[in-house]
Amino acid sequence: xxxxxxxxxxxxxxxxxxxxxxxxxxxxxxxxxxxxxxxxxxxxxxxxxxxxxxxxxxxxxxxxxxxxxxxxxxxxxxxxxxxxxxxxxxxxxxxxxxxxxxxxxxxxxxxxxxxxxxxxxxxxxxxxxxxxxxxxxxxxxxxxxxxxxxxxxxxxxxxxxxxxxxxxxxxxxxxxxxxxxxxxxxxxxxxxxxxxxxxxxxxxxxxxxxxxxxxxxxxxxxxxxxxxxxxxxxxxxxxxxxxxxxxxxxxxxxxxxxxxxxxxxxxxxxxxxxxxxxxxxxxxxxxxxxxxxxxxxxxxxxxxxxxxxxxxxxxxxxxxxxxxxxxxxxxxxxxxxxxxxxxxxxxxxxxxxxxxxxxxxxxxxxxxxxxxxxxxxxxxxxxxxxxxxxxxxxxxxxxxxxxxxxxxxxxxxxxxxxxxxxxxxxxxxxxxxxxxxxxxxxxxxxxxxxxxxxxxxxxxxxxxxxxxxxxxxxxxxxxxxxxxxxxxxxxxxxxxxxxxxxxxxxxxxx
Numbered sequence: 179x180x181x182x183x184x185x186x187x188x189x190x191x192x193x194x195x196x197x198x199x200x201x202x203x204x205x206x207x208x209x210x211x212x213x214x215x216x217x218x219x220x221x222x223x224x225x226x227x228x229x230x231x232x233x234x235x236x237x238x239x240x241x242x243x244x245x246x247x248x249x250x251x252x253x254x255x256x257x258x259x260x261x262x263x264x265x266x267x268x269x270x271x272x273x274x275x276x277x278x279x280x281x282x283x284x285x286x287x288x289x290x291x292x293x294x295x296x297x298x299x300x301x302x303x304x305x306x307x308x309x310x311x312x313x314x315x316x317x318x319x320x321x322x323x324x325x326x327x328x329x330x331x332x333x334x335x336x337x338x339x340x341x342x343x344x345x346x347x348x349x350x351x352x353x354x355x356x357x358x359x360x361x362x363x364x365x366x367x368x369x370x371x372x373x374x375x376x377x378x379x380x381x382x383x384x385x386x387x388x389x390x391x392x393x394x395x396x397x398x399x400x401x402x403x404x405x406x407x408x409x410x411x412x413x414x415x416x417x418x419x420x421x422x423x424x425x426x427x428x429x430x431x432x433x434x435x436x437x438x439x440x441x442x443x444x445x446x447x448x449x450x451x452x453x454x455x456x457x458x459x460x461x462x463x464x465x466x467x468x469x470x471x472x473x474x475x476x477x478x479x480x481x482x483x484x485x486x487x488x489x490x491x492x493x494x495x496x497x498x499x500x501x502x503x504x505x506x507x508x509x510x511x512x513x514x515x516x517x518x519x520x521x522x523x524x525x526x527x528x529x530x531x532x533x534x535x536x537x538x539x540x541x542x543x544x545x546x547x548x549x550x551x552x553x554x555x556x557x558x559x560x561x562x563x564x565x566x567x568x569x570x571x572x573x574x575x576x577x578x579x580x581x582x583x584x585x586x587x588x589x590x591x592x593x594x595x596x597x598x599x600x601x602x603x604x605x606x607x608x609x610x611x612x613x614x615x616x617x618x619x620x621x622x623x624x625x626x627x628x629x630x631x632x633x634x635x636x637x638x639x640x641x642x643x644x645x646x647x648x649x650x651x652x653x654x655x656x657x658x659x660x661x662x663x664x665x666x667x668x669x670x671x672x673x674x675x676x677x678x679x680x681x682x683x684x685x686x687x688x
Contacts, residue, residue: 210490214366218495219487220443221480222524223371224267227253227502228513229521230479231269231274231395234332234461238274238471239281240289242395243366245269246506248470253499256463256657258490262438264445266498267461271334272429272566273413273472280422281353291407292419292426293472297462303454312435312451315580316552319574321437321537322557326570328533331478334528335522338389345386345520353377353491353523370524377520392514397506402468402523427459430474432568434458437475441484477567481528549581583614590639602631606615608638610644619649623656630662637668647680 189502227249249268256267265477281289315533339346371624381388409415438449462472483489505513536542542552548558556577562568590609605623623632634653641647654664667676 184401196279213493215253215368215488217491217497218368219347219483219489219494220488221304221501222368222374223483223494224501224505225374225513225516226404226479226482226521226654227266227498228397228451228505228523229269229391229394229518230476230501232270232391234271234274235395235471237271240286240291240471242521243402244286244399244469244471246398246502247468248465248473249588250499250503251402251465251468251470251493252461252473253502255464256457257496257499259453259457260492260495261450261457261534262441263449263492264449264480264638265395265434265438265441265449265472266385266452266476266483266485266495266496267434267458268476268479268499269471269473270430270433270476272433272568273426274427277422277471277565280419280660282448284418287408287636288419289381289471290417290466290469291415292472294407294417294431294463294466295416295423296426296472297459297464297466298380299424300431300459300462301456302459303427303431304457304459305454307452308450309435310438312548313554315571315575316438316553316578317489318361318553319438319557319571319578320439321534322554322574323567323571324532325537325554326479326558326561327567329558330567331380331525331529331532331567332355333562335525337554338518338522338659346388346517349377349381349386349388349517349519350514350526353520354379354527357523365488370482370486373523374516374520377523378516382515386517389518389657390514391516391518393518394655397510397514398503399510401503401507402470403466405469407466426472429566429568430458430462430472430605431455432571433477434475436571437477437480438569440477441480443489447490462676471565477532477627478525478528481532483658484525484652485531486524486528503563511595532624549585553578553581573654583612586610586615592619594624596629601629602633604630604633604635606635606638609644612642613637613645616643616646619646625656625660625662628657628662632657632662632664634664634666635668636666637670639668641673641676643676644680647677650677651681 180226201267202649228246231249232242238245247270252267252269256265260267277289277292280292312635339350353373353376356376357369360369380386381390434454435451436453438451458474461566466470479498482609487494538552553574557570557574560573561567564570586609590611593606593608595604595606607619611619612650633648640652650666657664666677
């Protein structure tokens, strides 16, 4: 044996434990560029989260600290238990809208109890596979969701541009200019961070009086502490909070799963939707015990993190939450001086980058089927009208199903051929038979003129539901009333199984 030959065992033993440990770690852990991107992205998201969380607290009718604590705990917990890397979860407007009436009628303690129960619902829904329903959301709904999101992000900035000092407008314009042109100079530092810092320095140094983050509300001065909600643990309390908790669970899951799917497409990577669903529940449970208002995936901040800043790992998500508390507690006075104009500029750029401009290009609209465009527009219209992404997705998906059903129903065709001797007739049915197409099937036969023997060939068709079986039974009944026999041939195995189980058993089919 050659002295140069080394056995696999000896080769393995020669590798040091430290080297083996390095082999188990992701490559990016040893890449300084990735660390820099993730840290700076987390910082930018944290800065943008502060006014957003305060605004959502106002919507929910709670103190700013409640929304900020929720954003902190949601981001930190989901960075560990979530199924989509680099996605940001925090207090959101959708959740605030759902739970605001509960807080108004019963107080903060009931709201927090509802957040914990919503988390439990989300864990259960995630465990039973609710994430699999995402495959039933068509692309046209997804495009409408993205476009509506971009419009909502932009619309949320309009109040910050009304009835404000004139200096706000040049500051926003300057911030947008930095966001557009700074990346062409260098990509080392995220343009949003540069824009925020530059505009803050200008306003403070020049003493320009414009609305600031501090005007939104007082920032917390200490970390949240865990505790139980101060509510009676009774059936009455459960029946009070359960409807709100279930609504929050559904809205939160839908928004989170849609956001995860969007990030999947942007990063060309796959995420674990079931883990994300359960993770959202765990994060809301933890958030409730720490006195937060709950939340879900935050699409605008996720776009800042993924699309604008280029983050791709859980580090940026964790740091967004951690930096949020550090900024509030340690650098509160400095953060309070950040002009809202700087954050408005960042969010306007996010809305512009998020909108799918290709989907509304004249060339695309000419090529796209009218039904697809209609579904997209319905989704956008409903979301913008209700300010609720979940409602828009549901309405858009239902519209898409109706459009699909109408389109497929047209493909069911019936051809009639009388035998040369005139003693029998063959009907060949082609297409998909389900409730939308089978309703017209009964009227396609000439019951009075046909000879005594009728053959229905379904070799080129598929029977999908009870409506189709009932329609075939009705055809046989009508011929039977005239003393004529019907033979059904060519059923494929699934169609034959369904027909065999249901034929003659459906009320009203004879």
